[in-house]
Amino acid sequence: MATPSSYKHQEVEQKWYTYWMENNFFHSEINDKPSYTIVIPPPNVTGVLHMGHMLNNTIQDVLIRRARLKGYNACWVPGTDHASIATEAKVVAKLKAEGIKKTDLSRDEFLKHAWDWTHDYGGQILSQLKRLGASCDWDRLKFTMDDDMYDSVIQVFIDLYNKGLIYKGYRMVNWDPEAKTTLSDEEVIYEEQQGQLYYVKYPIVDSDEVLTIATTRPETIFGDTAICINHHDERFKHLKGKKAVVPIVNREIPIIFDDYVDMEFGTGCLKITPAHDENDKLIGENHNLEIIDIFNDDATLNAYGLEYEGQDRFEARKAFAQALSKNKYLIKTEDYTNKIGLSERTKAVIEPKLSEQWFLKMKDLAQPALEAVMKDESVKLFPSKFKNTYKHWLENVRDWNISRQLWWGHQIPAYYLKTKDGVDRTKFVVAKSHDEALKLAQDKFEKPDLTVKDLIQDEDSLDTWFSSWLWPMSVFDGIRHPDNEEFKYYYPTKDLVTGPDILFFWVARMIMAGYEFADQKPFDNVYLTGLVRDKQRRKMSKSLGNSPDAIGLIDEFGADGVRVGLLLSSAAGNDLLFDEALCQQGKSFANKIWNAHRLIESWKVNPDLPQSNYAKIGLEWYKYRLQQALEEIEDHYSKYRISDVLMTSYKLVWNDFCSWLLEILKPAYQQPIDAKTKSACIQLFEDNLKLLHPFMPFITEELWQNIKKRKSDEALIISQWPKQEDFDKDIIENFEITKEIITQIRSVRKSKNIPFKTAIDLKVENKENFTKDFDTIIKKLGQVSDLSYVKEQQEGTLSFSVKSNVYYIPVEGAIDVEEEKEKLQKDLEYYQGFLNSVEKKLSNKRFVDNAPKQVVDKEKQKQADALAKIETLKESLHALEK
Template sequence: MDIPSKFEHGKAESRWYNYWMDHGFFKSTPDEREPYTVVIPPPNVTGVLHMGHMLNNTIQDVLVRRARMQDKNACWVPGTDHASIATEAKVVAKLKAEGIEKLNLSREEFLDHAWEWTHKHGGIILEQLKRLGASCDWDRTLFTMDEKRYDSVIKVFVDLFNKELIYRGVRMVNWDPQAMTAVSDEEVIYTEEKSKLYYVRYKIVGEDGYVMVATTRPETILGDTAVCANPDDERYKHLTGKKVIVPMVNREVPFIFDSYVDPEFGTGCLKITPAHDINDYEIGLRHKLSSIDVFNEDGTMSTRAGLFVGADRFKAKELAEKELQKSGDLVKVEDYNNKIGRSERTNAVIEPRLSLQWFMKMKALSQPALDAVLNDDVHIYPAKFKNLYRHWMENVRDWCISRQLWWGHRIPAWYFDNNEFVVAENISGALELARKKSGKPTLKETDLRQDDDVLDTWFSSWLWPITSFDGINDPENEDIKYYYPTNDLITAPDILFFWIARMIIAGYEFRGQKPFDNVYLTGLVRDKQRRKMSKSLGNSPDPIDLIEKYGADGVRVGMLLCSPAGNDVLYEDSLPEQGRNFANKIWNAFRLVKSWKVDDEIEQPDSSKVAVKWMDEVMKRSINEIDINFKKFRISEALMITYKLFWDEFSGWYLEIIKPEYQKPIDRITFDATVSVFDKLLKVMHPFMPFITEEIWQLLLERKDGESIMVTRMPEANKFNKVVIAGFESVKETISAIRTVRKNKDIPNREKLELLIRSDKESFDIEFLPVIRKLCNLSGVSFVSEKQEGAASFMVRTTEYFIPFGGKLDVEGELAKIQEDLDHNRGFLVSVMKKLENERFVQNAPSNVLKLERKKKSDAEMKIKSLEERMKELGIRN
């Protein structure tokens, strides 16, 4: 068989993915096995795969494939999110480009466009996940707005309303003037931006004087209904009971006192605009101030402003500045760094605004979810996020769930008469309630008007682990009973509050159970300079390009190698490159094994015999470590152990030992053992690198159609023999030392060497000697009791070795090396002696520590003694 020297990932990937799909290996239905369930964090339906998805879905696939090979009934449910505001914004933009304004469309017409867009772009991202190797049960693919999910959301809304956990009210909300909708607190991103602080004077009524106010928003002066100072501020005490005149509009407003005002900030005097600032709003409530909304929904000045009507709020700021300058009321302007809130979706500056919205009461609902995390019913990895979670949950505020959008789950409230409303799952239910409530049995459906708003996107995704198995509509169905609670949730920490916390809340509220056992938070993918990956920076590579260049396995390994739990991944191309190189290494090891001719007649060499024995133990040890790391969600670490197991132990040591001489055959026993070890290694590597492991596994032995590595059993952790491993470690040191001698003395590898060991044959462990002989190309090994003249020497542990060689000894070089070694050991001895000579140490230290220190001492002394002898010998001969 002619095997190419490089692994060709392209063909293998599509071939094996199709094979897995054709054989239904990803499918899951309830059975008697233990379930292992993961629900995907649903990506935006019209989105495309980015690096964050790659990381997060690679981890999910690793966990799912591993669980499947551990004979669990693994079920990974895929799906997409309708992404209310994001998708609507895209559709609006697309229509605008075609010359269509949303305002000119009916709700139905707009939704037709939105669905068309969704069908056109929807699901691309799921196809991309397949390229990565994701082993989702695609037959279960969901959408947050498909029929069952839609019905579930409506049911939940009605249920919470009936429990009086959802209410409608006028509150200060975060208003996005671009999308013209309210957004939740979590959707506002605050950043420091340069702005200006304006000092404006307000005339005191009935006096000649003025008070000075510092504000960042002169355009909202038009909505001022008071001026306020701290009650303890002596500077303003004389203004008690006075009134001041608001510039530009010349309105008389009261001067009030409230402890909210910080006397240190600005002039210590604050203008109060209850309609446009959350703190002013609260002060307004306390002091029963009226409130004047000077903005329209789109951020332009309203008729109530009285001035600049129709001007955009930013234009109005300039106009106000000019106007104040003209009247002389603008005293000075300072540069100022201000925290500005922007909408997560549109990046528009958020306007605090009073409006009538739907809210959910969070306090009582969130208690079980808080407890669950604090007492570890739900584990969060890494644990540092527990504090963050607690802090948020303890300070949770009511959730604004209504959005002034069309794309989403329409709020199931119907209005009739004068702003009376009822909440029901559908219009006929609503009609019944409305007739009862109004006492008018003649009310018709046409008398009812459904609320125009839709629900926040997260109001559907917070139900995801339940609705993935239709547990709201049909709470007793087989799937939900079997798969729920799910096992692991893998996602990024930036949606801890948006999503994770709320899912836990919903889990307890609607199933009386947590939604998952473990939450594993990945880091964010950044570039090498720690900048977030973003389209505008152009620093985000296209994952599909990477898969084509480095192979899916290479990209998966690259993502995982550098993503310790909770730490950000600093992406650079060298990562998938390392992954690809690893795949190539595996491929070439396979080529080597496959190239051997097996001869049943020849005997197994001793070196191979011990190599097989050692390799078995190393395998067991590594599988143990991998197990432990997976249990702690230390996936990078588990991969690194796997990587070193294959590259160093198997390829670097084992294969080198058993490799037959060029073009000579290998014995049957060693060959079979090697194929068996290789088979196990492939299984261990499969969750990380599904494609190449399947390809090689299929070629390693004859396989029948329908067989696949992905449905074999993962090798299990076992006890291992530490003595064998330790023995071989010292052999590695010896071999290294001999190689160093060769290098220093310029002795070519082909030239055979003789090794002399200064030891009794009886007390020396000779088991691994054949390995040393083979790897170092030795002509013979013998034991001596005396120092050897004309030989290079080295020490491993406390044993001295000699290699006689023809050349002249580099006495000075040798002396220098010994001196260095000696210094090190003497220094070490001093540090040990310091401890042992300290009476209090000897008295207080535990006995095992003491014993160890004594052993360190005697070892070091022995080593020093032989080094000194060696030095003397060299000195004499000099």
Template structure:
């Protein structure tokens, strides 16, 4: 015998138990099954040492909704979870731990440092896994992957070697983002741009052997030590006569040429730009076009090197101060203007990033980008919403070579070896002991590791066993949809697409569903600095995982940011509570229920209506999910459950439930149960815990809801005429309730309701639904008439489609007492209006009071006036 449902909804009582039950029964496990169609999602891997934040909660809830839906639809639905080793972040934390112990990573050595890093990862990694479990996500934990797993590491090495052998990976000197604090190159994704108030220094560059000079403007005066030219636009009349001439670089006293280049914007600044090829990505390109060479004047720690003359050894900002002072002292400084600009900071340590030339490993991107562009143009990869495809295309069409080496120890080490005797470079799958050219044993391996994005770019296929030809890879690749944020379209999505095409011959996913950010109630991005972050675990603890999940998805549209309001979580919990109580009510009325097939010939209008409405909702929700309209689907289930099933159908059938045993009662109970099952199935992907808990209390249940079949639209359950009939009745009931509410009639006071209509169809509907009005509209009886004859003038009325409704007032209120009450209300409102109008006509009040106070008084006047009009209207109708 099944135990009774708890009287009150308390998610803490069952969420953990249910999740354990799902895991113990392997319900999340997906197998290669040729009789089923595969459906695959790859979880964007969070940092292994990270914690669950609201972005994770939204992103994983969306994935879980789709995977649970497809599992119920009968697919072999695989959701692969995993974590990322997060090179820079993890290394920074481990370095901090080592330094706190009075050592450096170099004193420790690479091998010992990596031992520390693995210990750190094992100690602090895994938190997010358990936190995701609390959220209720149903990924296949048996297939969990970590980007430093042995299998994934071999995949990374294999891709590096294949690209190198094709000539697509090379080593060279190019401009990269450099963090002086972390001591490594970093990707664009790891640079956070912050708007900062700085200065624009205008400096004279004298023309050699002349009194003329060119004025340039710079935000980084310290880099002028590395200037190799000044560029002007070839069509700029101001400088045409100076093109080809030499300038004297202030402070350094070096000669540098004036070059003509269309990169320069004539209208911007002075129209002349200092060219520092080793310290600016755009200058690097200009320098290459004009064969200027390179001059690096800063070292990796952010200090001026020995190329900087007397400034050598100064930290970059100390050098800036000294250079500005010397420029002023020597008469080169024209002016200093305040300048608001975006400054790149390392996201890990907040140090200002330095663009600098560096010898690094790069991926040549042009030939890899072309098939990724083609895949989008031909519809092989689709974005939801489509507007994000423009970002994808813009980045690919303007792509630059990708710096993949990092000066870190935690990560995938480059499979590159250098002969110290003949300088041969050897890329190998095996450890190199002897030089392939000179046979020297004096070999060292490149100390650098690969950019984390290099390994995560392989995620859709490396997690399935590539480069081995596994049956999982054959069956589950390509995946169906990737769900991720818009902020990493070019850092991750693009790289997965070209990597998938290059290594697998086809795109890694068909659809890219973009989720927005979860912002605070003021629309600000959640951050540690603002202290406005919301901990999802605290919300789960207070409201339950289902409430958090439902809040995140309702009102959410693909690609758009959403604001967090705790009131919305409370609203979702109220919905869960409504469902719980309604389910308990249904279960309490199912005792001795017969299981025989529903006799459709005995269905009443309300039964057909709710069956038909459920049928329509099934169709609409399924269509919404197929279009990734998760928020719309959730809202439809909410509206149907609360408004139609709970507030209307349950209330309509109560007299049948409380009546004598018989077939009519059984039909009502069977319909209640049938529709409740559909509701639980539809709602399960969104609110898995409460639906599973209710499901297990239903009679004649033989399997868990998580593996139940998704409800399917059926023409047999299509009763459109009944839907129209009930919609008309509900419209009538709402109007009757409004009249009674306006007249302050208590629910216990009943009266005859008169309907006037010449429409035979409406008359038939009303004659069959009288009990609805006695049950839900406090009617003592209903009368159906052809005309208004005999209806008193004091009757309150409402108009609905092809019908008028009348409520005789004498049956509802004592007219004399009601007039007396309204007269008192009128006097009270006259007093309030006199008071507020007195204030608003007082010029002293208007001129001295704060605008907010004045506005409040105006609002009061409008409110009292509106109330007065209603009172006068009622009085007039009663005094006729």
């Protein structure tokens, strides 16, 4: 049965994925081999596979498959993240569509919906990853809300609380009025928005004078508790000790002096609203100002907003500005562009809000994490340019607000004492369970008759990152049972592959958690991928609709094609400009490999045939060439230059193997081949497949199994990476010269319209004393019928030179002497220019004295080569002029 002339990925991929799964090749158990562990950055249960996941997981799969081939006990742990805010938003939206309000549900009822949602959609990305070929150990699948994972998070909270690192505090937080929750700084995106700067008059008490302030948010005037002026501002010095009146509100507030105020900006007078601005809050603290919170949780005004109570902040802004204007308090407005914080999830404008939250002290936790990366490099970042950003963040780390006003997530294990009319939020205990909390509370508050009913658990959940920072440990149950065998074997993990956008809120925190809870780093290396963008450099996003359908791509180009396409141009840390053409290139490559196999397979062996000289030399050369490439590949891998590994392998297989070796070995049409050559060629092809397997797992396994019948323990996925051996550099170098000779012959054929089928003669003036070993190859690939050596110039020939060797091709009829002369003249000019620059260096005494001997010798060699070449060219020119 003939092999089809093109590779059909559709018929192959599912077959081998199933085969690998059935043979448990992805599964890892503790054994004698060294471990090589990767934990997946758990995708959100809300997500669908996008290009970022594809890139990220392809890289992980490349690393883990190579580790497997290199004989490590490779373990890639998959899993998903509960993504509290994103999931809760999705579930709320789904319920809303069904006419159910979250507020009408009990916590338990809501959570049931959330779990249903998670079970229905949560595994989507993972099943899509299987299409990509991801060789995860699916028996180890974890979810951040699994019981054991949940317990680990709670245990860590209690531990940190008992160490005094977790505290409750009032902080200015990023409040999302739509989701009604706090957001971390990282979940806020800043955008420039066109707004207005309002100039408002504040009368001075017991004076006819007025002060003018400029504000972008007139509605916050209700919360003003001071006017602030710079100490050095001569214009207002006389106002020390005076008071101003808040317009319309008619409340008297102090005029205070602080260097914070920029004299140049606006009017030099700043209104202070401590409840609604971070900087104002600091000034407020320094000056003991009153704090007036004017907003409800949904950012409508509360009773402090007087008649605007209940109005949304933006409506109130308009209405109140009008009132100010009507009462002659508003002097003017100006267009003003400022940056506004928006919620990453809901896109609502963030309201800075003072609220009670749980915080984790970061300073001490950050120290070992900083040292691990900056000092001893026990954790390495690739590319290392991210070290600066990492350092900057950790040195200026702020306490981590870990509470979220959400239900979906790990509920904070703090229990408050109930009172007659509510809850006393100052009296609480932190415990693993309600029962344990009761015991603690009875002791702490010295009330032995307290019952379970007297305690109520904090309603809030923990920030999602507060569970994912434990991920590399908790997936092996290392938090609850640090002495368990699996944890000791698989942890620390080897590589983490993720995007630089979560360097801080995930990577850095995992490193902190590793040292804090296991006294060990979580991973050796962090590979930071770039962002996947479209051709116009825009980020891929759902709203732009510029993100291609991942599964559609796999259908069209094959998983191998897409994997290659993604990696072809994605140096670590550099953004990848995704272009389907790259997937096409990947698909074409698969087809090329397929056809290489088809060619070799088609060769009929004649056992009586001796090995030809060209085959022997060709095979020897490729054997070394592969070793040379292997050395480069190892070097690239060690530096996580994955796309360079791919490019090196790509060129090795396409150029060296297919274009050179197979052309050398290929018997004449319908002629048989000798047995030795075919089997040696297959062996080299198998090595190629091994090198390519991490990138193109499907087609390589398919061909590996096509070459011959293999038992299950002989599958490519678990075979052995080619051994690194010494290689003969001379043969490789000589082959390069051979290639140049052949290329020159082809070039002459093309320019002189000599068809490839027409055999030519070649006469060589071997001034370089170049080896004759490759002559049979030159004859075969150059279609040379007679190759002979001569001692002098040959007339009536076309010629070219390689180094100082001259090659003559006798032709029928006249030679265009002028054309030949022109060509030689051009060459001559080039080499003379080259010689010039070399001799300039060599005639510089300081160069000869100061440069290392090797460098000078190299220049001398260059000089000698150039001189010989020039001599040759001159002779040729001279001959033509005769």
